[in-house]
Amino acid sequence: MDKLTDASNNLITTATTATDTTAASPSGVTEKPTSRRQFLKGGLLATGGVAASTIGAPAVLGQSPLVLRMQTSWPSGDIWMDFAQQYVDRVQSMSGGRLQIDLLPAGAVVQAFQVMDAVSDGVLDCAHTVAAYWYGKHRAASLFGTGPVFGWDGQSFLSWFYQGGGQELYQELTQDMLGLNVYGLYAFPMPAQPFGWFKEPVTTVEELQGFKYRTVGLATNVMQALGMSVTQLPGGEIVPAMERGVIDAFEFNNPSSDLRFGAQDVAKHYILSSYHQASETFEILFNRDVMDDLDEDLRAILRHAVEAVSTANTASAMHNYSSDLQRLQEEHGVTLHRTSDEILQAQLEAWTDVIEELEQDDFNRRVLDSQREWAQRVGFYNIMNGVDQALAYEHFFPGRLKL
Incomplete structure (x- = not known):
């Protein structure tokens, strides 16, 4: 088994069966x-x-x-x-x-x-x-x-x-x-989830200061550490909030969801690859x-x-995420970017601070210890055994990865 x-x-x-109640x-x-x-x-x-x-x-x-x-x-x-x-x-x-x-x-x-x-x-x-x-x-x-x-x-x-x-x-x-x-x-x-949708591209932590941004969970703490004001909203409320100015940048999860709820109608810069929600x-x-x-x-x-x-x-x-990412570019004039190394490094440093605060709680610490033990062993195997897919992709599809 x-x-x-x-x-x-x-x-x-x-x-055990819960006690029947109408409270x-x-x-x-x-x-x-x-x-x-x-x-x-x-x-x-x-x-x-x-x-x-x-x-x-x-x-x-x-x-x-x-x-x-x-x-x-x-x-x-x-x-x-x-x-x-x-x-x-x-x-x-x-x-x-x-x-x-x-x-x-x-x-x-x-x-x-x-x-x-x-x-x-x-x-x-x-x-x-x-x-x-x-x-x-x-x-x-x-x-x-x-x-x-x-x-x-x-x-x-x-x-x-x-x-x-x-x-x-x-x-x-x-x-x-x-x-x-x-x-x-x-x-x-x-x-891994995209960094999100922005009206103008951002590449430095300084440019993020004061952004009103949507995400959920512990990613709120990470983004706040980068200087953004964070609001937690379900997916169906994101675009209306963007239209009303409640937020001015956001992430949800993937190109297909974003396309369906109209992210491309309120922002044209889509920044992929981020550490805020990667698992x-x-x-x-x-x-x-x-x-x-x-x-x-x-x-x-x-x-x-x-x-x-x-x-x-x-x-x-x-199938759908890749097709819809292509549609966002070709049919809706969306410009793709990858999150800059400066912002990625700042996210990792923010995670370090968030972890230190979380570990003051015993249960949080036990979960994090369990995850670190697993990730240290399994991540080592995956990274050492994995090949550089970007190198192979560039060999067979030259020039496609240049954004």
Whole structure:
């Protein structure tokens, strides 16, 4: 049994059921849907207890599919809704239609930053989000996706989560420390995020002073150290904020999302390559009671569909991100830049200061120690074994890399 399956099974089989309550959640939502345990038991009673026990397993096949409600943190038109749909499609196909997911965009039930509370409270059955969006509960949330670089990328971070102790630390944070009634699994090692969109190119730290900038998680601390005033906003609010002058520069994540929500209409300089968020992944959340109520084969499908969709998301991202970056240049007159070495070095120095402050908290320090141990070993292998792709690219496509 691989470590992902073993760790996930351990999370599921040892969990306790939360006490039924209709008290208001931290998100202010008081709606409490019927639990899946009640649903499943009620379904059996409705078909007739005697008949069900007499007929046995085939009677279950005649039941209606179990429908889970999943909300994302993404606007309806964002490419990440497509990525979430890839997960939904795999779950439904792998379960033979026994398990279906009603996929909803941000705001359909709760706001983008409130999905963690909604899943924990049972208002949603599951969610598709990123850990930085519940950073306000504990700063360590940002260490699970938008933390220090340490010479690693999204693939190395995702491997740390499943093989380096990250999943156990995540469980300790969400369940033991914060008392959240959730399971969380990670998928899709994202490429490093662009520095972002600017009305004029910037190459020095001095030029950044006073910028009103959008980012999330611990990247806010990094950018503040570079002299910018930082606002945390969900993706759907970025362009309106730019139009109103609430911000004058921003990043979200990738060329496809940026193109779809109209970044090119409010800025024309797109600066790629940055250390502020270089190792993020999706966080797929499940209410613990809902997951525990399911048959083991359906729980396994929900878990392993996360692994499957990670590959599908990666392939889709490589196709769409590269195509849309080209469209931004050729169809919308966007000028591409790479973040200057001066700004990159300043980001690393800012991370050093952020880490020093974070380590005053014992849990933060243990997470960072675990990540450093992993990154030192795995990063060494990746860097020493990896080849200079820019050299090969320039050989076969000469002149293309000159910006």
